[in-house]
Amino acid sequence: MKATGFISLWTLVSLPCGELANPAEHEDVVKHAIKLHRGRGAVATQRKQWVLESCRKLSGLLRQKNVVLNKLKNAIRAVEKDAGLSDEEKLFQVHTFEIFQKELNESENSVFQAIHGLQRALQGDYKDVVNMKESSRQRLEALREAAIKEEMEYVELLAAEKHQVEALKNMQHQNKSLSMLDEILEDVRKAADRLEEEIEEHAFDDNKSVRGVNFEAVLRVEEDEANSKRNASKREVEDDLGLSMLIDSQNNQYILTKPRDSTIPRADHHFIKDIVTIGMLSLPCGWLCTTIGLPTMFGYIICGVLLGPSGLNSIKSIVQVETLGEFGVFFTLFLVGLEFSPERLRKVWKISLQGPCYMTVLMIAFGLLWGHLLQIRPTQSVFISTCLSLSSTPLVSRFLAGSVRGDKEGDIDYSSVLLGMLVMQDVQLGLFIAVMPTLIQAGVSTSSSIFKEILRILILIGQILFSLAAVFLICLVIKTYLIGPYYRKLHAESKGNKEILILGITAFIFLMLTITELLDVSMELGCFLAGALISSQGHMVTEEIMSCIEPIRDFLAIIFFASIGLHVFPTFVIYELTVLLFLTLSVVIMKFVLAVFVLSLILPKTSQYIKWIVSAGLAQVSEFSFVLGSRARRAGIISREVYLLILSVTTLSLLLAPALWRAAIMKCVPRPERRSST
16 A cells, blocks of 8 residues: 555656646646545556556666666776776776765655655645644755755765866876976975865864754855956865855854864954944044033944944944954953952942842842733843843943042042942842843743742852852962962063063953853953952052053943944834833933932941932943843843843933933032042
């Protein structure tokens, strides 16, 4: 029975569809063929005749294929035994025969795969969308595998062509005597071939069978320079991959990260053009913001908006620009730590620890309350509240840059309290990123496993607290035994040559960053601690290092704020301006009121006046909500609409922050200090 159905399917493949006169006749023939396959609507003699004819055709093809395969095997044995051929010629001919063998086998497999696919389609229910989707997925997988096999066969043909060229060269060398220069070049060529084979990574073959690896269909878009080479040969065009862009079916774009031939230096021209464009446009945007009294960082954000997807869409390497911008955050937090001396830290550590914790708990409580009233999932409410509870450390550090704190003796410096609370929020950020996978699982868990999820979260929090303790223990060891001799050595070696000092400090920043990352704490905390450790060496050391690092920080900060602008969408803000203004004002006012309430409880009575300035500095949303929001959207914690709302509220709150900060400075800071703080 199976053999009859199988052969009848083969008959369907070979129907002479070109003889059909019209669609109606076509439909009748198709219905007749389906009935024939299912054993209805045809007489036995007609079915038997079709089966015999189809079986005869298929068996004839298979016999011819077996005959050709036997001939190829005999030809391979004859080539291997031929003493008159060189090794290169043997390799070329054997390789060519093996490729042809593989092509015959793959063609046979393709025929049977097509028959089985048609059989699945005929037996399926055309009204069932899920069934059709599964059939489409199976066909897509088969096409991907076929494309991969064809690509591998093409690569093998290129290798065979290379062997042929080598064989021809050897024949020419045998027919003529080589000069000394030709012999040297031949030795160099062989050495280059060996080098290429040694350094070449078989990444495709090594990873195609790894678990979790999927075959994808992509488009390869050649850059304009490659297309304009009219005089280049076909071989040169094929080998010159340049920096072709790959686009998958989900519209994700990829560029070359590591070429097959590592001996040829390459540069990402798209990335270079993006950085040049950002640098050129940031200047007028920064000037404009300075003219109207706004911090220059908003000019850089506007630059990103103009060049990003919502503007000219001229930035091609968005991921690379954002990655470079992260170094701006690292160096900014390093300089914040450099200005934040341990003496000031010891003075306000209780306030810095208690304030952010109380504010985060209150924000989550209000978020859960509003989520219950609006029927929002608890995991989504907790995530949104935690995102909105964070404040921007780079923005506030820009507010405090160059300010002179002339507080009365015995009072607490508002900048110390503000920076201490922001650093604690950075610690909370690392903690929340670590807890997010468990939060994702808790969002899809059943009610019977809530206790287990809470227990897992508590265990994870314990692990993070243990990591923090380990980090501060390492910092204590570095401060006591290592940082002093290390800086003195750098200072002695860098006399007349600042690059050793810059390189040494940068390496120390990256070392602390790596330590905190390995201990599952935020990398930003490591950068801050690096600055705090170096600041313990004295004011002169701080001034010298700051003069070297500040220009690097300023340039990278421009890239960072421009990368934020790439994710700001003015059209969405304009469409939903009323709702977004209401949400932004609500968040800013709530954060300001909560900060004033918490600081009223934990500040000494003699320093109560600074609560207004500190609250104004905390009454905005951190740019790291972009990072958290993108991760949560990919994980399914929040929807696309909520993600866009978080981005827009964050941007508007950052725009309102300078006005609120200046109002607090005008109200609370004496006039001589106000002039330097603003």
